Amino acid sequence: MTISAAIVGGTGYTGLELLRLLAGHPQVSLEVITSRAQAGQPVSAVYPNLRGHVDLAFSPPDPAVLAGCDVVFFATPNGTAMEMAPALVEQGVRVIDLGADFRIRDLGVWSHWYGMDHACPALAAEAVYGLPEYGREAIRQARLVANPGCYPTAVQLGFLPLLEGGLVATDTLIADAKSGASGAGRVPKPHTLLCEAGENFHAYGASGHRHLPEIRQGLERAAAQPVGLTFVPHLVPMIRGIHATLYGRLRDPAVDLQAVYERRFADEPFVDVLPPGSHPETRSVRGSNMVRIAVHRPEGGDMALVLAVEDNLVKGAAGQAVQNMNLMLGLRETLGLQGISVLP
Amino acid sequence: MTISAAIVGGTGYTGLELLRLLAGHPQVSLEVITSRAQAGQPVSAVYPNLRGHVDLAFSPPDPAVLAGCDVVFFATPNGTAMEMAPALVEQGVRVIDLGADFRIRDLGVWSHWYGMDHACPALAAEAVYGLPEYGREAIRQARLVANPGCYPTAVQLGFLPLLEGGLVATDTLIADAKSGASGAGRVPKPHTLLCEAGENFHAYGASGHRHLPEIRQGLERAAAQPVGLTFVPHLVPMIRGIHATLYGRLRDPAVDLQAVYERRFADEPFVDVLPPGSHPETRSVRGSNMVRIAVHRPEGGDMALVLAVEDNLVKGAAGQAVQNMNLMLGLRETLGLQGISVLP
């Protein structure tokens, strides 16, 4: 069986990573990749790493062509997928949105953070949040999957075992998160120039970041109660990788955190709980769909410390999208996602 | 008046930075810089940036020569200063130790973390902790100053106003700290190779770091009570800079944090409180003795969030040592410390 796939909006880093993964996927035929700005350009002229691997040229989006595909990925700016997805879903195409249009259940909250009204509330209500480690069955049945954001994936996976087990106080969770610059995208902005982001480190969005409501929604679902969360993102002078440093106060310091985490993720193909005392490195998952997690209880006290790393463009975006596609289409979940990180 | 100065152990990054600062200090004459390993080598052959600025060669340590100086800086591995300092202090030389030998008041704690017995407990008891923003007068009178560690400087300065004012709960303070690789020194180690530390980010010492007891000691002094602190350092793929992200739960969320910080540091020449909503960048203090601080209250809740940056080799080491020297010798505190950060 060969799956025919399309990418809408393929010129950003998320689209590029989807291209790389789908080009190497043994059961996918990439039929079309759209870009108004680059229409007519061969993909490999823009991305020389794809020379010999992808023969397509960018084309303007054509609804009829998209409707003929088995699955359509949206790697578009926020607000695009909600306009185009309904017609596709209607025609039986599986849709995976890598943007934020369908991630937030409460559309009032969504409008507040994304600054527009939602174009299709009904579909937003139906959309399934695509975090396989928390809701794999629903994804299998979904017509439309909202692929999680990069920070939300790492933070939720890191906190899940603590919240599901009711192991920490939920009123003062802290997520101190650090991301490489690719999370800011490929559109040139002053603060992501090499001369601005290089040899530099700083926080941003400390008073509020769009990923906060998405994370809180996920944590509250897992905790089955309201959650107080402080989320502080930082920009790291590197290209790929997210490191989430998570803090929660244990209700019972005697709990065996290591065992809790190993048990929770024992069957997960893309979550790797490291041995006690470990410090996961972002590079250990570069280009890979793995999340690696270590848990600590500093000085044997009552603070649970969770260290989680992912590649923001893979498990934090395109890789998770492919994982979701595999689930939605009945393929083996790990197909096309088993490349080894290049290190160093 | 010209101060004659010596550096013991000048081949690491701290010694190099001292060289740079003292070479540009208008009232210091650098008389000697010792290194057994490099003895005989011109300083400028090892550090080409000093060609034309420093004409000395490294020499083996000679107690008589050191005793003839007004001030001696120790930029040596832990354990060296405590052997050599007593004789110098005895002879009236002001001593500033950039290592850890005299930082910890409780010598049992010190021995636990540094793995040796202390060679001169009496002098350890007399030594003054060299954080001018918290104890300037004692430094002025000191014969021996224990120059603070790099992380401890940023974390203490960031927390001071909260703790002195009793504004936060002291049982769950969190310091999530990030440092460039120069904090690990110039002795080649696998994890600070460009190929290991570059394009990578990870925590380390999550279960306990030598700077923890030093930080806790300072925080407890400021809070006048025991303090519960979680301290997690991380390695950033850059050369210089520390970013401390500090979390404390406010006793009264209505407090005007911005005003508290501005007031506390109003007269401090090397602490700059940024306008509300700021995110200090490590590069803004690169090569400079400034600490820049911003305070936030995310989503207007009860969490105080403090962002503090310093150059780990300047305010976190050599610059603070020069600041201490200025105080000990009655010079203007800012002398030789007013270069502007090179940006970008």
Place this chain on the structure above:
Amino acid sequence: MTISAAIVGGTGYTGLELLRLLAGHPQVSLEVITSRAQAGQPVSAVYPNLRGHVDLAFSPPDPAVLAGCDVVFFATPNGTAMEMAPALVEQGVRVIDLGADFRIRDLGVWSHWYGMDHACPALAAEAVYGLPEYGREAIRQARLVANPGCYPTAVQLGFLPLLEGGLVATDTLIADAKSGASGAGRVPKPHTLLCEAGENFHAYGASGHRHLPEIRQGLERAAAQPVGLTFVPHLVPMIRGIHATLYGRLRDPAVDLQAVYERRFADEPFVDVLPPGSHPETRSVRGSNMVRIAVHRPEGGDMALVLAVEDNLVKGAAGQAVQNMNLMLGLRETLGLQGISVLP
């Protein structure tokens, strides 16, 4: 004596570096810095490294204010200075253009590379090329100085002794040059994003670069004959620094290159000829106005190999402009230019 200075177009990296150098210059009072885009903004809000050092705000350019200054620096896009400079020169203001408007003597060549007609041919003919190591006296007398480009400074200084002495064949000179990303400026462009320029290395402009005619003009002046030059620039994943690797075939392999270079630059305050066998590092001149040069004759053959490094924003732009200002206004040439490179 205090010099009143103005910067026109102060929001790029060249303008920022001028700000840093002039703020630290003991005999300059910076009166005005213009920017239409940032007008009204305090300089220190845009560049936090200047907090406490520069109190000006950006203002729109006002001819009357500029005419009241002793010296005006243009750090503007090509084409601006040639419009504004004539009136200032007329009124007795010394003008230093850090752009390319007055660098090329042959205005036909200039128009070819810069794509416009020249607005003031007469002033272009009068302008003095501001490379002090080759024409210091003319600069002292100049009303208008054309500050050299970054690549041209390193390449010309590296080749000068060979060409002035007629030591190499002039038909096959090769300049293989490498620059950090700050040479591309502060306006966001795709190829200078950290995610594009980081962990990457490539040549550019191999078929022709704007600096080629400027370099060739200088080399031909020094050689007093036509010169055949291949110039290939490359982008290095770092912020500051240019490394020029220069190749020329010796007419007489027996010549003592080291002595030739040491003699030629013996009295130059900003050219440092390194000992035999050296390999200059770009970081050794970061933030400094020095050029460091090493000469080799690989395997004792007939190829002269010259390695030259500079900071593209200092000796390659703002530092050289200050050096020229010092000369034009009768100040000590090195004033304000003696800071030590921050290393590491």
Place this chain on the structure above:
Amino acid sequence: MTISAAIVGGTGYTGLELLRLLAGHPQVSLEVITSRAQAGQPVSAVYPNLRGHVDLAFSPPDPAVLAGCDVVFFATPNGTAMEMAPALVEQGVRVIDLGADFRIRDLGVWSHWYGMDHACPALAAEAVYGLPEYGREAIRQARLVANPGCYPTAVQLGFLPLLEGGLVATDTLIADAKSGASGAGRVPKPHTLLCEAGENFHAYGASGHRHLPEIRQGLERAAAQPVGLTFVPHLVPMIRGIHATLYGRLRDPAVDLQAVYERRFADEPFVDVLPPGSHPETRSVRGSNMVRIAVHRPEGGDMALVLAVEDNLVKGAAGQAVQNMNLMLGLRETLGLQGISVLP
């Protein structure tokens, strides 16, 4: 058919890259990886990117075990393979040496550069130089392959078409080469620390580098005459990648270089000649076995300019070794070598 393979000396970057490639090779079973220093340690404890992909532990080298393998790779310091290889070859094991022991035909030259006598001159005479693009058939028949050095691979492939065709003067070839820091290996050395190699650029070995005789030998073989070569390597502040900028003076400037290169490499699976006007980027081949080449004739003159990029650890080491293994064992040449570069 499954090939049983062993790696001797697996703890450096070359060994690690071999591990990654062999773990993903569909017809190889990695039986043993030796390291005296790390014996007993699981491979995945040292290299977390291999968790879940490689289950071996390092073991001390055992001749009997190695003799049972189909192929043995030596990723050892120079001097080791020549001691151990003869016995293995004797027993019918195919041997691929990634070190320099068998690369140089003239053992006098070899001894001069590597500072020791050769242990097995007979085998050195039999060894086949493993550059498939120049001698594929001999590799297929070889018992022992000398895998080329990283610089030599890029420089030879870039110059081959010019020399085979007699298109350039052979007396003044220039190879200005630039390498990421992984070429210097994983043993900690001062100059490859992030704090030394980061934000810095410099040449090294300008008076002579071990790869020079290897390159010259290859160029002379292709040119069938003596060759005058200047080779200057530089260290780039990045992890992986080599960029060779090659200069040769054309005998007939009218030659169509683009056509010459396209024709020469038309059937080569791992050499990609880019369209006219291109500038290959090192990142476009990161983690891949491709070499990408562009040819220019600057200003339409008589200088041929060749730009060639490779990943020094793949086509410059481990990837080429796997390519050679495929050839020696009759497998498809590209097997296990078709991963797509991760970009950005």
